[in-house]
Amino acid sequence: MGDCSKQAREMLANTGYKVTNQRARILEILLENTDKHMSAEEIYEIIKGEKGDIGLATIYRALELFEELDIIHKLNFGDGRSRYELKEEDHHHHHLICSKCNGVFEVAEDLLDQLEEKIEKQYQFKITGHHLKFYGICQNCVEG
Amino acid sequence: MGDCSKQAREMLANTGYKVTNQRARILEILLENTDKHMSAEEIYEIIKGEKGDIGLATIYRALELFEELDIIHKLNFGDGRSRYELKEEDHHHHHLICSKCNGVFEVAEDLLDQLEEKIEKQYQFKITGHHLKFYGICQNCVEG
DNA sequence: ATGTTTGCAAACCTTTTGCAAGCAC
DNA sequence: GTGCTTGCAAAAGGTTTGCAAACAT
Numbered sequence: 001m002g003d004c005s006k007q008a009r010e011m012l013a014n015t016g017y018k019v020t021n022q023r024a025r026i027l028e029i030l031l032e033n034t035d036k037h038m039s040a041e042e043i044y045e046i047i048k049g050e051k052g053d054i055g056l057a058t059i060y061r062a063l064e065l066f067e068e069l070d071i072i073h074k075l076n077f078g079d080g081r082s083r084y085e086l087k088e089e090d091h092h093h094h095h096l097i098c099s100k101c102n103g104v105f106e107v108a109e110d111l112l113d114q115l116e117e118k119i120e121k122q123y124q125f126k127i128t129g130h131h132l133k134f135y136g137i138c139q140n141c142v143e144g
Numbered sequence: 145m146g147d148c149s150k151q152a153r154e155m156l157a158n159t160g161y162k163v164t165n166q167r168a169r170i171l172e173i174l175l176e177n178t179d180k181h182m183s184a185e186e187i188y189e190i191i192k193g194e195k196g197d198i199g200l201a202t203i204y205r206a207l208e209l210f211e212e213l214d215i216i217h218k219l220n221f222g223d224g225r226s227r228y229e230l231k232e233e234d235h236h237h238h239h240l241i242c243s244k245c246n247g248v249f250e251v252a253e254d255l256l257d258q259l260e261e262k263i264e265k266q267y268q269f270k271i272t273g274h275h276l277k278f279y280g281i282c283q284n285c286v287e288g
Numbered sequence: 289a290t291g292t293t294t295g296c297a298a299a300c301c302t303t304t305t306g307c308a309a310g311c312a313c
Numbered sequence: 314g315t316g317c318t319t320g321c322a323a324a325a326g327g328t329t330t331g332c333a334a335a336c337a338t
Contacts, residue, residue: 018312018317040303055320060303076220080328081302096269107267111259119251119278125240127280134263136271162292162337184328199295204328224303225327293336304325311318 004031015069022054026062030072030086037075037083037104077104077133094132100141107134148175159213166198170206174216174230181219181227181248221248221277238276244285251278 008027012019029043040059047054063084066072075083077097092110097103116127152171156163173187184203191198207228210216219227221241236254241247260271 020312020318022319053320056302057304057321058319061318064304074222076222078218078220096263096267096271098269099272105267105269107263111262115255116278118255119240123240123249123251124283124286125242125249125278125280126282126286127240127278128243129279130277131279132276133274134260134269134271135273135275136269138270139268142268142270164293164337166294197295200327201296201329202294205293208329290338291336292338294334296332296334298330300327300329302325302327305323307321309319309321311316313315313317 004028007031011071017065017069021052022058023062023065025050025052025054026059027066027071030066030084034086034088037077037085039081039083041081075131077102094134096134096136096138098138098141099135100137103138103140105138148172151175155215161209161213165196166202167206167209169194169196169198170203171210171215174210174228178230178232181221181229183225183227185225219275221246238278240278240280240282242282242285243279244281247282247284249282 005024005028008024008031009019011027012023017023025047026043029046030038040056040063043059044054044056047059063072063074066084067074070087072084073087075085075095077083077095079102094107094110096105096107098105112130112132116130119125120127149168149172152168152175153163155171156167161167169191170187173190174182184200184207187203188198188200191203207216207218210228211218214231216228217231219229219239221227221239223246238251238254240249240251242249256274256276260274263269264271
C-alpha cells in the first residue's frame with residue numbers, strides 16, 4: 001500500500017494541474033483501493049466525516065480530470081452508476097461479473113491482440129482500446 | 145423486412161403476457177430496426193405523432209419485460225442512455241465504437257469461445273455471456 | 289368480471305452546471 | 314494578485330413509481 005498520499009501528490013504535480021487537497025485525497029483513495037471499482041458516491045462516503053469534507057460535485061470534477069489525464073478508467077457494470085479504476089500500464093485485464101451476487105472479479109490476462117489485428121484489417125477500424133466483460137456465476141454462488 | 149407487426153404479436157402471444165397494442169408496436173419497431181441500437185427515447189419519438197401515443201414509462205416497462213423474456217438485450221455504450229437490440233440466436237457479435245463520430249458498428253464473428261473455456265477452468269467462473277466493445281476510429285473519421 | 293396494463297405526473301438518482309468565495313501558484 | 318478550484322444548491326437527464334382509468338382475456 002505504501003504512502004499513497006505522497007504518491008498521489010506526486011502524480012498530480014506531474015500533470016501541471018493544481019495539487020489541491022481535494023484532488024490529492026481523491027486520488028489517494030483510488031490508490032488505496034486498487035482492488036475495488038469505486039463509484040463517486042463511495043469515494044464521497046469515505047471522505048465524509050473526515051476533517052476536510054469534499055463536495056460530491058468536486059469528486060465528479062476530479063474524476064473527470066483524472067480520466068482526461070489518463071490516470072483512471074471509467075467503467076460501467078450496468079448498476080446505474082459509473083465506477084472508476086486506476087489505469088495501470090502493462091496490466092490489461094477483463095471483468096467477470098456474477099449475476100447472483102453482482103460481484104466483480106478480474107481476469108489478469110489479455111488475449112485479444114490477435115483478434116484486434118484481425119478486426120483492424122477486416123473492418124478498417126483503428127482500435128485504440130476495448131472493454132470485455134464476462135457474465136456468469138461465480139464459484140461462491142455456484143456452491144451456495 | 146416482412147410483416148413485423150404480425151411477427152411481434154405472435155412473439156408476444158407465446159409469452160403468456162397480454163398482447164397489448166403498445167407492446168406489439170414497441171416490439172414491431174425493434175423488429176424493423178434490427179440494424180440499429182435503439183434507446184427508449186428513440187422508440188418514443190418514432191411512436192409520437194402516430195394515432196395511438198404511448199407514454200415513455202410504458203416503453204420502459206415494455207423493454208424491461210422484453211428483457212426478462214430474453215427477447216432483447218440491454219446495451220450500454222456510455223452515452224448516458226440504455227440501448228436495446230433484439231437477441232438473435234446464433235448471431236453473436238461485438239461492437240466497434242468510434243471515438244470521433246460515436247458511431248457503432250458490428251463485428252459479425254464471435255471468437256471468444258477458447259478464451260471463455262480457459263477462463264471457466266482457471267477462475268472457476270461459469271460464464272453465461274459476455275460483452276465485448278472495441279473503441280477506436282472508424283474508416284470515415286480516419287479519412288476525414 | 290378480473291387482474292393486467294396504461295398514461296400521467298411526480299419522484300428518484302446520478303451527474304452536471306452556475307456562481308460567489310477560497311485557494312494554489 | 315490572478316486565475317484555477319471548490320462548495321453549495323439548483324438543474325438536468327434518464328429512469329422508475331403510484332394510482333386511477335382503460336384494456337385483454
